[in-house]
Amino acid sequence: MRILSVVGARPQFVKLAPIAKAMEGHAEHVIVHTGQHYDELMSDVFFRDLAIPEPDYNLAVGSGKHGAQTGAMLAGLEKVFEDAAPDVVLVYGDTNSTLAAAVAAVKIHIPVAHLEAGLRSFNRRMPEEHNRVLTDHASDLLLSPSQVGMDHLAVEGLADKSVLVGDVMTDVLYAVRDKVAAEHLPLPEGLNAGEYYVCTIHRPDNTDDPARLGAIVDALATLDKPVLLLAHPRLRALAEKHGIDLNAGSLTASAPLAYPELVNAVANSAGMVTDSGGLQKEAFLLRVPCTTIRAETEWVETVELGWNVLVNSDLSELATAVQRPTPAPTDATPYGDGHAAQRTVDALLEAFGG
Numbered sequence: 001m002r003i004l005s006v007v008g009a010r011p012q013f014v015k016l017a018p019i020a021k022a023m024e025g026h027a028e029h030v031i032v033h034t035g036q037h038y039d040e041l042m043s044d045v046f047f048r049d050l051a052i053p054e055p056d057y058n059l060a061v062g063s064g065k066h067g068a069q070t071g072a073m074l075a076g077l078e079k080v081f082e083d084a085a086p087d088v089v090l091v092y093g094d095t096n097s098t099l100a101a102a103v104a105a106v107k108i109h110i111p112v113a114h115l116e117a118g119l120r121s122f123n124r125r126m127p128e129e130h131n132r133v134l135t136d137h138a139s140d141l142l143l144s145p146s147q148v149g150m151d152h153l154a155v156e157g158l159a160d161k162s163v164l165v166g167d168v169m170t171d172v173l174y175a176v177r178d179k180v181a182a183e184h185l186p187l188p189e190g191l192n193a194g195e196y197y198v199c200t201i202h203r204p205d206n207t208d209d210p211a212r213l214g215a216i217v218d219a220l221a222t223l224d225k226p227v228l229l230l231a232h233p234r235l236r237a238l239a240e241k242h243g244i245d246l247n248a249g250s251l252t253a254s255a256p257l258a259y260p261e262l263v264n265a266v267a268n269s270a271g272m273v274t275d276s277g278g279l280q281k282e283a284f285l286l287r288v289p290c291t292t293i294r295a296e297t298e299w300v301e302t303v304e305l306g307w308n309v310l311v312n313s314d315l316s317e318l319a320t321a322v323q324r325p326t327p328a329p330t331d332a333t334p335y336g337d338g339h340a341a342q343r344t345v346d347a348l349l350e351a352f353g354g
């Protein structure tokens, strides 16, 4: 059986790692990189550090407006799918690469499986929300990371196609956490364990309006501990354009970290401040308190269990939220047990292998 994975953006490389490993010896695995992310630190380091096989195809689509970027991928992927003739196309998460791959496959009658199905923010301003909803409804098999995801799929009439496999990011995170602890990876320069926060900001709703971005940076700059700001290229470009200083007060801007360094930095921090989906969950799994600069989250379990607090319109609440006491301990495992990749491959073989 031939399974073709399509990835393109940073979080998808992380999800691909355990899947590629679980696939070995069970199915032929073709990997396609759309080229949505292309910088060394946004792409190559993930393949290297997580020992992911080189992609068989790279479309080198690059950055662009949503329609142009998604359209270029769609055209490129159609050719690749015709050439590789997979039994099923596996798509990951909620980026423009996910949607393009799902649409390209269904148009030429190749079955689609969606990993990380059923997540909803119910915020239609987010490009990721359209990407998720459209991909779920185009897919033949929905592989969900959580019971909450399964419930959303059932409400939308998709229960028959849905399987609860757990979250493959849990698989990677546990493996990398143990590895970096055993290797005593050093912390980023100048930081001491438990005495700093890690921060990422990259959502268009937070970066694109200069007044909003300026207010977020001002609030971060006044926090009571150093803030390691891992700056996505979009954040750097927009801050520079609008004259916003990413090194003000408590803030120190640094390039994005490779995955093991990121896990090490978060695990040893006093808290995470982010608008990333993946990092909210990773902070929870590492039991590091998280504050999310968004009005809502797809990872509602992190909030319900007390490890994530949302701050959005009133940024004067940010310091109180970030500096709150450590939440009550929990041994809940809403995102699986670290064996989601194996379950995913089993589900794919069962659905499309015969």
Ligand code: UD1
Residues within 6 Å of the ligand: 009, 010, 011, 036, 037, 038, 039, 042, 043, 063, 064, 094, 095, 096, 097, 127, 128, 202, 233, 234, 237, 277
């Ligand atoms: C994309 C995903 C988002 C995901 C994020 C992870 C969509 C709609 N969004 O957002 O869901 O959370 O990836 O990081 O698919 N850029 C570079 N180098 C790169 C990549 C991007 O400089 O390697 C810059 C470009 O200026 C580009 C901008 O970042 O225009 C945004 O990149 P893009 O891939 O469009 O979206 P992300 O914000 O990264």
